[in-house]
Amino acid sequence: MKASSSKAFCLTLLLACMVPASGREAPSITTSFTEFWSAAKGKPFLQQEHAWNRSIESLRRDVYDTVVWEKQHDPYWQARRQIWLQKRFERYPALAADIPVEVRALQDAVAHQSVRFKTLFPDADAHPPVTILLAPNFDAKSGVLGNGKPVLVFAVDTLLLEHANLDIVVPHELFHLYHAQHAGIRNDGVMPDAPLTLPLFEEGLATYVSGELSPGHTDGELLLEDELGAIPANQLPEIARRFLADARSKAIDPEHPDIFKRWFNAAPRPYQQGLPNRSGYWLGLQLIRHLRRSYAPAHIAAWSPEQADAQITAALQQVGSQELPSRQTKSAEAH
Structure with a gap:
């Protein structure tokens, strides 16, 4: 296999590993967002929240419960969730068209930086457990799922709002994940x-x-x-x-x-x-x-x-x- 073909194959495998952290089959976050926004655009908040629950959270329940809202640590997560979601839904009219582009850029950055990361830490996972989703309360963070496994989560909408430099954010967060897996230092x-x-x-x-x-x-x-x-x-x-x-x-x-x-x-x-x-x-x-x-x-x-x-x-x-x-x-x- 030619070197260029081998590299492309590696990147394809890395992208393929970015599946929902719950391990269940689910559509891409781009598909889920398109479905959510087509039902939520211009609607009252309660209808928007219902569409969000159906198209976004219900398919990724574990990662939203444990990493996004941190229900296990925050007794007021429901109230905070309402406030965060309402504010974020107000931003989506200006963001919606760019979210698919940011998803692709983030996938490319994760694939590229994962290869580079192994040059510094050869024992790093070649296929790190990375999930890309939507979240109003952070841009990226490591967490632990209900089954005890570490996961790295990127909130594509927040990264887009921040105009984040993915070449800086992605390796920073990949290290948090690596550290959780290899040294037991979890949740950053x-x-x-x-x-x-x-x-x-x-x-x-x-x-x-x-x-x-x-x-x-x-x-x-x-x-x-x-x-x-x-x-x-x-x-x-x-x-x-x-x-x-x-x-x-x-x-x-x-x-x-x-x-x-x-x-x-x-x-x-x-x-x-x-x-x-x-x-x-x-x-x-x-x-x-x-x-x-x-x-x-x-x-x-x-x-x-x-x-x-x-x-x-x-x-x-x-x-x-x-x-x-x-x-x-x-x-x-x-x-």
């Missing part, structure tokens, strides 16, 4: 009883890997926000010390949810004085670069949750106690 580190250091480690490492697989981007591009990329390097010790005050808090804490939010969530208003929202992503990336002085990426990625917690806590203490030399904002750095 936001796991029951996990300390806040775990999502810090997880997001920093995923961002680092995306820079390795899509080189030449600034930190602002890798972090999906120019304001994060503009944080001066000399603020690292202060930010590390600030995070240490929250480090033993739980990633999932219904009684104190603002602790996680102020480091990892986006919002119209700032959570912390003098810091942009989602600063945990920036801090995590800097700490991984600090750890890279001593460890290879594959070594770091193999750490158990307990090892990752210990290593990132030690790194926080080290960088928090001293001024570090300035670093360039390019992710492609000398190793």
Whole structure:
């Protein structure tokens, strides 16, 4: 078989593996969206919701229950779902024509980046369990299905709204899936009883890997926000010390949810004085670069949750106690 034909065959297999995460036969998300929107366009919300349930969710029940709405963790998921869906349905008139195009672009990016990913992590799944669907409350995330299997979910409509750079988003999320499968760090580190250091480690490492697989981007591009990329390097010790005050808090804490939010969530208003929202992503990336002085990426990625917690806590203490030399904002750095 010619090399070009072999590559095309591999890409075909990768695309074929992107089936509904529930494992049941279902139409493509493009077909489902077309059916939903033909019944919902211009209708009152309750009729739109009925069409959504019939054409979208009922065919992908497991992934919507466990990953999209996270019913197992959120006692208020029904109320949030109503609000999210109503707002998203209002956006579909402007999005509908472009969703099939974005689906194809996302499929191509997953196939291409999956091949590249194995050059960095040879033991990665050649056919990663990826699902493309519609969701109003995230753009992409790893999760765990009801049967305990990790899955990577891309919300094509949200990615379209964000004008997301798929060459950055896809490898970042592929790493989250790989990490869940090989190190047991699931839900992007936001796991029951996990300390806040775990999502810090997880997001920093995923961002680092995306820079390795899509080189030449600034930190602002890798972090999906120019304001994060503009944080001066000399603020690292202060930010590390600030995070240490929250480090033993739980990633999932219904009684104190603002602790996680102020480091990892986006919002119209700032959570912390003098810091942009989602600063945990920036801090995590800097700490991984600090750890890279001593460890290879594959070594770091193999750490158990307990090892990752210990290593990132030690790194926080080290960088928090001293001024570090300035670093360039390019992710492609000398190793």
